[in-house]
Amino acid sequence: MRAYDIIMAKREGRELSAKTIKKFIADYTHGEVADYQMSAFAMAVFFRGMNSAELAALVDAMLYSGEVLDLSAIEGIKVDKHSTGGVGDKISLPLAPAVAACGVPVPMIAGRGLGHTGGTIDKLESIPGFNTSISSADFQRQVAAIGACIMGQTTSIAPADKKFYALRDVTATVDCIPLISASIMSKKLAEGIDALVLDVKFGDGAFMKTAAQARELAETMVGIGQRMGKEVVARLTNMNQPLGRMVGNALEVKESIETLKGAGPSDIRALTVELGAEMLVLGQQATDVDSGRSKIENALDDGSAFSVFEKMVEAQGGDVKSLSDLALLPHVESVYTVEASQAGHISGLHAESFGKAALSLGAGRVRSADLVDPAVGLEVLVEVGDPIEKGQPICRVYHRGEKGLEACLQQLNDAVNVSHSPVVKEELFGQRIA
Amino acid sequence: MRAYDIIMAKREGRELSAKTIKKFIADYTHGEVADYQMSAFAMAVFFRGMNSAELAALVDAMLYSGEVLDLSAIEGIKVDKHSTGGVGDKISLPLAPAVAACGVPVPMIAGRGLGHTGGTIDKLESIPGFNTSISSADFQRQVAAIGACIMGQTTSIAPADKKFYALRDVTATVDCIPLISASIMSKKLAEGIDALVLDVKFGDGAFMKTAAQARELAETMVGIGQRMGKEVVARLTNMNQPLGRMVGNALEVKESIETLKGAGPSDIRALTVELGAEMLVLGQQATDVDSGRSKIENALDDGSAFSVFEKMVEAQGGDVKSLSDLALLPHVESVYTVEASQAGHISGLHAESFGKAALSLGAGRVRSADLVDPAVGLEVLVEVGDPIEKGQPICRVYHRGEKGLEACLQQLNDAVNVSHSPVVKEELFGQRIA
Numbered sequence: 049m050r051a052y053d054i055i056m057a058k059r060e061g062r063e064l065s066a067k068t069i070k071k072f073i074a075d076y077t078h079g080e081v082a083d084y085q086m087s088a089f090a091m092a093v094f095f096r097g098m099n100s101a102e103l104a105a106l107v108d109a110m111l112y113s114g115e116v117l118d119l120s121a122i123e124g125i126k127v128d129k130h131s132t133g134g135v136g137d138k139i140s141l142p143l144a145p146a147v148a149a150c151g152v153p154v155p156m157i158a159g160r161g162l163g164h165t166g167g168t169i170d171k172l173e174s175i176p177g178f179n180t181s182i183s184s185a186d187f188q189r190q191v192a193a194i195g196a197c198i199m200g201q202t203t204s205i206a207p208a209d210k211k212f213y214a215l216r217d218v219t220a221t222v223d224c225i226p227l228i229s230a231s232i233m234s235k236k237l238a239e240g241i242d243a244l245v246l247d248v249k250f251g252d253g254a255f256m257k258t259a260a261q262a263r264e265l266a267e268t269m270v271g272i273g274q275r276m277g278k279e280v281v282a283r284l285t286n287m288n289q290p291l292g293r294m295v296g297n298a299l300e301v302k303e304s305i306e307t308l309k310g311a312g313p314s315d316i317r318a319l320t321v322e323l324g325a326e327m328l329v330l331g332q333q334a335t336d337v338d339s340g341r342s343k344i345e346n347a348l349d350d351g352s353a354f355s356v357f358e359k360m361v362e363a364q365g366g367d368v369k370s371l372s373d374l375a376l377l378p379h380v381e382s383v384y385t386v387e388a389s390q391a392g393h394i395s396g397l398h399a400e401s402f403g404k405a406a407l408s409l410g411a412g413r414v415r416s417a418d419l420v421d422p423a424v425g426l427e428v429l430v431e432v433g434d435p436i437e438k439g440q441p442i443c444r445v446y447h448r449g450e451k452g453l454e455a456c457l458q459q460l461n462d463a464v465n466v467s468h469s470p471v472v473k474e475e476l477f478g479q480r481i482a
Numbered sequence: 483m484r485a486y487d488i489i490m491a492k493r494e495g496r497e498l499s500a501k502t503i504k505k506f507i508a509d510y511t512h513g514e515v516a517d518y519q520m521s522a523f524a525m526a527v528f529f530r531g532m533n534s535a536e537l538a539a540l541v542d543a544m545l546y547s548g549e550v551l552d553l554s555a556i557e558g559i560k561v562d563k564h565s566t567g568g569v570g571d572k573i574s575l576p577l578a579p580a581v582a583a584c585g586v587p588v589p590m591i592a593g594r595g596l597g598h599t600g601g602t603i604d605k606l607e608s609i610p611g612f613n614t615s616i617s618s619a620d621f622q623r624q625v626a627a628i629g630a631c632i633m634g635q636t637t638s639i640a641p642a643d644k645k646f647y648a649l650r651d652v653t654a655t656v657d658c659i660p661l662i663s664a665s666i667m668s669k670k671l672a673e674g675i676d677a678l679v680l681d682v683k684f685g686d687g688a689f690m691k692t693a694a695q696a697r698e699l700a701e702t703m704v705g706i707g708q709r710m711g712k713e714v715v716a717r718l719t720n721m722n723q724p725l726g727r728m729v730g731n732a733l734e735v736k737e738s739i740e741t742l743k744g745a746g747p748s749d750i751r752a753l754t755v756e757l758g759a760e761m762l763v764l765g766q767q768a769t770d771v772d773s774g775r776s777k778i779e780n781a782l783d784d785g786s787a788f789s790v791f792e793k794m795v796e797a798q799g800g801d802v803k804s805l806s807d808l809a810l811l812p813h814v815e816s817v818y819t820v821e822a823s824q825a826g827h828i829s830g831l832h833a834e835s836f837g838k839a840a841l842s843l844g845a846g847r848v849r850s851a852d853l854v855d856p857a858v859g860l861e862v863l864v865e866v867g868d869p870i871e872k873g874q875p876i877c878r879v880y881h882r883g884e885k886g887l888e889a890c891l892q893q894l895n896d897a898v899n900v901s902h903s904p905v906v907k908e909e910l911f912g913q914r915i916a
Contacts, residue, residue: 051652052652052653052654053654055525055653055654056654059525059528059654082517082518082652083516083517083518084516084517084518084520084521084649084652084653085521085652085653086518087518087519087521087522087525088521088522088524088525088653088654088655090522091489091493091521091522091525091526091529092525092654094493095525095529215518218485218486218516218518218519219486219489219518219519219522220486220487220489220490220493220522220526221522
């Protein structure tokens with residue numbers, strides 16, 4: 049079929065064969081299908097969707113458009129986690145070493161932040177010297193030796209997805225569940241993993257605003273996994289308030305280190321334990337989620353998770369001393385404290401507003417070419433449900449000066465809601481889809 | 483609004499303001515909006531449609547993307563006709579001079595054939611020397627002096643439509659009623675006309691396969707005319723069998739000359755009279771359609787229409803002698819006669835198959851850069867409803883040799899249906915929309 053006929057078939061809601069989809073994606077990657085044809089196709093997919101057979105073919109085509117790592121030389125079942133992105137979500141940092149400490153190898157390729165959501169790679173790079181641009185050979189060696197490695201995306205992984213995503217980004221076809229699913233799954237399966245745990249966020253600070261949308265996305269990705277012969281478990285989690293207390297790169301590293309030492313905010317620990325337990329079950333190092341939870345808790349409490357993290361940082365060129373002497377991490381001198389303007393109960397801490405507030409300090413990127421400031425960020429001092437007095441500190445702003453601070457405070461204006469009556473905090477965990 | 487936001491708004495079914503649409507089309511014409519954004523927008527329009535206010539803005543934007551002729555110096559109400567394209571449709575050739583002979587100036591910019599449908603410009607160019615590439619100044623002078631001019635499209639007329647159409651043609655977004663309507667109306671209104679008669683074809687040989695689709699297209703275009711302050715009348719006409727007997731450029735000129743001399747096939751004369759009557763009413767040279775019909779009939783019968791045609795041919799450099807000595811028109815020596823393989827009644831003469839048969843002889847274009855052969859074509863010797871004997875001639879093929887003939891006969895295999903029981907011919911005229 050010619051590109052024209054493929055667009056027409058999708059527009060008319062006819063099913064495309066796996067062979068047709070694979071040829072179409074290959075031709076697009078090589079420039080034989082034009083951008084203007086691919087964007088029309090993407091818009092037709094937005095309206096018509098793709099069924100599970102079409103999606104598996106699309107993932108397969110994007111996956112094999114580039115390098116697919118072969119981790120078969122590494123013993124054990126290789127399991128990764130992917131989060132759809134949130135505010136204050138630093139879970140990968142404590143999670144990967146904790147799971148590796150329990151005997152499941154974790155090969156993780158992570159992304160950078162864009163807009164109001166952060167990225168794992170930016171957080172790790174705030175550790176002085178930490179190198180996330182490593183070769184796939186070194187990546188494999190490190191997973192074999194230490195049990196975990198987190199590296200940035202390379203140009204050789206799923207180039208078709210990279211090209212297609214950049215096009216979707218300028219043609220209003222990003223927020224399309226089949227295309228999001230295919231994009232995520234093609235990148236993750238290119239890591240050479242055997243199984244995957246998905247943390248699909250819903251709420252104010254997430255891409256999916258409702259639990260129903262998040263569920264559809266999760267089901268679509270789990271379905272792709274099934275078709276491709278990979279075990280995939282998805283957990284829906286709440287992103288109506290920031291995860292943990294810290295939002296900002298080095299600040300989130302500090303919070304991750306606390307968690308790796310058995311402390312840290314309760315939601316960060318709970319999510320690390322829950323996702324880690326799922327990974328241990330998939331990696332056959334726990335018989336069920338309950339025993340998986342105990343193993344992850346032990347790894348956080350007995351120092352074994354932290355020890356893997358130290359080895360990761362050392363192997364990737366980072367300054368291990370900065371993990372115990374936190375003053376060696378990037379930091380700023382200027383701290384501004386936001387105080388409550390009225391008494392009552394915290395009824396809302398809008399994750400998206402906190403994300404945008406951190407962004408305006410320089411902690412994130414407006415455009416993908418922007419540089420991030422590793423030191424700036426926010427510390428949220430309250431949780432939803434907390435009673436509060438007028439004048440009580442609710443947030444600390446770690447900033448570089450008036451300009452960023454002012455924009456940040458503007459964003460924070462809308463970030464906190466106070467109610468007269470008591471409020472119950474929303475549950476962190478939603479549905480489990482497997 | 484940025485291009486991204488405009489695509490998103492259309493995708494979500496929100497109405498776009500006239501200002502937004504005009505800016506978007508202007509930016510596209512100048513290359514500031516990319517092809518891949520415009521094609522995604524077109525696909526969103528396919529699914530979401532455009533309301534009459536949006537359409538008027540789109541037409542206005544495409545219309546004023548280039549030169550808009552000013553015919554105000556020419557006395558009278560300038561009226562044109564547009565047909566959505568059919569097989570054997572040579573109506574413009576007798577129509578324009580007949581209407582001009584009755585006192586209504588006809589400034590007509592016409593197109594070339596593509597695929598199985600023919601084009602007025604190709605037909606006229608089969609008259610030796612006839613020039614359709616003339617300046618807009620000469621065009622205006624000829625309309626003023628003779629009352630009619632038919633010229634080809636220029637690059638200065640509606641360049642936005644040209645660019646957009648070429649993009650739609652490769653992104654499966656051509657058959658979208660709002661976009662078809664806007665494309666036709668922007669080109670027609672750029673002629674500087676005051677009123678327009680539309681011949682919207684339906685059936686096998688037409689772009690719109692059903693009368694319902696044709697009606698929707700007609701209503702959309704009439705609606706645009708209303709919004710833009712131009713009187714527009716649409717007639718739906720049947721294109722399930724070829725119009726007239728001839729399909730092919732010089733052959734259709736011959737048939738047009740017969741019609742201009744008061745003879746010709748009955749359907750060609752009837753359609754010329756009907757559309758001409760509508761044009762005379764719009765041009766205020768007839769008080770109603772009935773008296774318009776009489777005037778057009780008279781112009782065909784008394785030689786005045788033919789006399790205008792002669793002047794047009796002369797003014798545009800054509801060989802006037804070829805209009806009386808038809809042997810001077812391009813012609814071929816080889817004629818093949820297709821005979822009926824069984825006795826019965828002609829129940830179908832599929833216009834699209836006849837169009838494709840003529841195309842395979844070289845009478846039309848597969849790609850827009852192809853050259854047409856003016857001499858080749860078909861002469862259909864029967865009509866739907868005719869009783870037929872086995873071995874009776876049903877079609878003459880005017881060809882250049884075996885290769886084209888063979889492909890043509892293959893197409894003609896499916897073109898003719900014969901039934902055992904008597905058949906009634908379909909009505910030529912459908913609804914009138916004003």
